[in-house]
Amino acid sequence: EDQVTQSPEALRLQEGESSSLNCSYTVSGLRGLFWYRQDPGKGPEFLFTLYSAGEEKEKERLKATLTKKESFLHITAPKPEDSATYLCAVQAEGVSGGSNYKLTFGKGTLLTVNP
């Protein structure tokens, strides 16, 4: 069974204080690892997809990296508007039909950035 564990559950940073969020996963074969941002009262907003170990992607102050067992979301010099819940999800390969697109999510990391 695919499993995703995110840590820490909550993280409080001062503006400008860089840090990383962790996503550990267990999957039979990884098709893709997804990162989303979710603001209160909203649906998840797509950030990145990573497909193979060693891959990195960047968007503004965010950089996602991937190894064979985990992914990190690095936040450089965060601002208060980066406050949100960050969700990690995996998609397994080798599943037929609609479940081929199934995402298995972690519980998320609630990030708070204080001014």
Add this chain to the structure above:
Amino acid sequence: SAVISQKPSRDICQRGTSLTIQCQVDSQVTMMFWYRQQPGQSLTLIATANQGSEATYESGFVIDKFPISRPNLTFSTLTVSNMSPEDSSIYLCSVNRGDTIYFGEGSWLTVV
């Protein structure tokens, strides 16, 4: 990206009643997905809806409780039947564009 609209955005429902959630996508898609996000829990896939065929349900979810319709390539509904307080959740519609999965804003249901 994809523009996904859900109705209702929020509702308070009485125990034992049923509620239908609508999902409209800005362009045609083959598959639409319904997820549930219970308080403090991960998003969990309920079912995959293909146009013109029966929805495929994940383990732990059944058609009698969560009937789904998919009348065309831009629209789907999810009904939450005979609701109990345990059904209080966010219900999310999603679609794929290529390999990327996009989500709607969610329908926040509270069962009292």
